[in-house]
Amino acid sequence: MEFWAKTDSEGNSGIDVFHHLLNVGYVAKTLLNDTILKILGLDPLQCAAIAALHDIGKISPGFQSKCEKWIEKYSLNAIARKEYWNRQEKDHAKVGKYHLEKFFQEIYKENGFKQYSANFLASAIASHHGKLLGVASRPSHEPTGAGYWKEEINQTINEIIHEFKKPDAIPVNDHGMSAALFFVAGLTTLADWIGSDENFFPNNQNLDVDEIKVRAEKAVDSLRIGQIQVQKNLAFENIFQFSANEMQKKTLQTIQKPGIYIIEAPMGMGKTEAALGAAYQLFNQNAARGLYFALPTQTTSNRIFLRVKDFLMKIGGIDNQTKLIHGNSWLVESDLNELEIKDSLKPEEEKREIEQWFHSSKRALLAPVGVGTVDQALLSVVAAKHFFLRQFALAGKVVILDEVHSYDVYTGTLISLLCKTLVALGATVIILSATLTEKRRNEILGENSLQNNDYPLITGKPFQENLLAPVAAEPPETKTFKVFFKDRETIIKESIEKAKQGVCVLWVCDTVNSAQDTYKKIKKDTYNSVKIGLLHSRYPFFRRDDLENEWIEYLGKNNKNREGCILVSTQIVEQSIDIDADLLISELAPSDMLLQRLGREWRHQRTDRKAAEPEFWIIKEEAELKETFNLTQKEIKEVLGSKAHVYHPFVLLKSWQEWEKRTEVKIPLDIRAILEATYDDEAEIPDGWKGLLDDLNQKKNEMQSKAQLAANFWGNPSLEDEEGVQTRLIKNDQYFCLLYTSINDPAMTLLDGKEIGLNPKNYTKETGKIIHR
Secondary structure, three states: OOOEOOEOOOOOEOOEHHHHHHHHHHHHHHHOOHHHHHHHOOOHHHHHHHHHHHHHHHOOHHHHOOOHHHHHHOOOHHHHHHOOHHHOOOOHHHHHHHHHHHHHHHHHHHOOOOOOHHHHHHHHHHOOOOOOOOOOOOOOOOOOOHHHHHHHHHHHHHHHHHHOOOOOOOOOOOOOOOHHHHHHHHHHHHHHHHHOOOOOOOOOOOOOHHHHHHHHHHHHHHOOOOOOOOOOOOOHHHHHOOOOOHHHHHHHHHOOOOEEEEEEOOOOOOHHHHHHHHHHHHHHOOOOOOEEEEEOOHHHHHHHHHHHHHHHHHHHOOOOOEEEEOOOHHHHOOOOOOOOOOOOOOOHHHHHHHHHHOOOOOHHHHOOEEEEEHHHHHOOOOOEOOHHHHHHHHOOOEEEEEOHHHOOHHHHHHHHHHHHHHHHOOOEEEEEEOOOOHHHHHHHHOOOOOOOOOOOEEEEEEOOOOOOOOEEOOOOOOEEEEEEEEOHHHHHHHHHHHHHOOOEEEEEOOOHHHHHHHHHHHHHHHOOOOEEEEEOOOOOHHHHHHHHHHHHHHOOOOOOOOOOEEEEEOHHHOOOOOOOEOEEEEOOOOHHHHHHHHOOEOOOOOOOOOOOOOEEEEEOOOOOHHHHHHOOHHHHHHHHHHHHHOOOHHHHHHHHHHHHOOOEEEEOOOHHHHHHHHOOOOOOOOHHHHHHHHHHHHHHHHHHHHHHHHOOOOOOOOEOOOOOOOOOOOOOOOOOOOOEEEEEOOEEEEOOOOEEEOOHHHOOHHHHHHHHO
């Protein structure tokens, strides 16, 4: 008797369980990478066997009773009624977990491991629908006729082992954590999706093994999720069209194998090219199978996306291996060609989830090269649906994390965990930062003893090796920025005069409201005599995109015909955006943010600047710094205003203290000293600040605890894998509404002048793009 695994469109029993398991097993084998398997200590045939066994629970009365035609086919109506099959456990994942526990427990016992550890493996494999089943999850009760069904299950398990190979125990710690465990869980999920694709594996046909192998190869190839393909032995100059500086050369010499590495260098020195050059070296050596470039925001990831596509063209001649991934990436990607996984039998909710993974958004993790927000990678280390699929997708890749200094303790804690997880998965983690403190560097590397104040600096630890000797590089030519504290009204007046003289002014505010108010004031006082712009995150997508493109081009490296202007912006211009102002104005912010903002001033060599020297104007607060020494916490927050809701007041005070005593800043020479002084919690502070320091430390501890809790896979329910849900501490709920200018049946006119029909039945993906932009 054959037990059905799929039914056809008419409800007839189709492919049987054994052949479906074969399909998935051979797809799993095809998906595997030898380099990663070696790092994880896994055998490809054993992995294939484990993945194949994912649906063994379908051999159960509760599941089989779902197909009435199968029961009729084998004349089982009487026994099904007698044994109440329709009341038995119908969740085949729970039944499968129950029997896989028994099977794996024997294996773990033979291998000298705790038998209880086998329960974690059984749970992980049975969780191939996305949500992690707890180790205590069980069928509602022992199925009637359990002996018969158990015999059939054991026989099928033996047949699968004979086809592939008997698995060894996968080591896990007492908390159920293991890189290999979740790698195999992710492999199983992906292999099940592909092995259920009716485009290659019909749901009503049992294929022979040779045909299954051929179709598995074709199915995996069609999805374009394999190893990145590059031209071999290209020089740095061939890829980037310029010679490597010393920092870039030393980066290439240091990053030779998988592990974790940190590149600390000033803004505009070419950290991105250094990291991409190192990534190419690893591709060239077959030491990495792909790339994911992770950034703090959607804006920065959109910009880097274009640079990575150009890089990929240079090393491979094609750019369709590159995918952009974040919550709104589908609005940016011009490639709307989607890959279809056809499985008519899966529930609608699960089909939608699978579609998301093979469309332009989440496919970036599966694609050879992806660019997006760090949140998409962080979802691999929190209790979110399909976290193990994300781990599988990132395994063995080069993962570049840019601007890691910009995260709070909550997200920073998750980033440290992400780095540890990725290295264990055979990935190469390259961290880029211009403003990293020594303490944070050591946290990321997992080292406490590394003390080095050189700058630029390259540090790292290859996989399962000791920390490398830190590598210092020659700093770029020193730029000296004159620092002035001025009141807002004076700055408004003087900035307008500067703009009229041809100076390009960048004014950075800490909040959207402040940016809007500043823009309105300047606009009113200039009488349209100079070019003025406003950038912030609350614009509709289409408007923000247009404005960003306009100003990045206007203040960009290649604009030789620019005139005086004032661009008022929030922090969105702070990092990973190549704009070059003649004069920088900023509200008070943490020192690392102020240094990042300085990276947008005098960034490139120009012969036509209307400013004699680089100046940095910081807007004065309503009180003097020394007046805060004896104020209460509430009074200090009132002095600092709305920025105290964005940045912690204690950090703002320490930054204020550090910058106010300076009349000039030398970049990069002063970067280390400014950062360490700002974030030195052991330094003497005024009595009035001590309560704020205690509050800061308490908040840090709370955020760290929340992050550790979010990363507890086995102790938390698996939440939806949505960007920001568990990767950031969101303080305010966000709501979206559709803005329009008019409705004239049968169409609605939106803010950008585009029209959409009112009948949702006629909506397409392009309609959705118009609405969300």
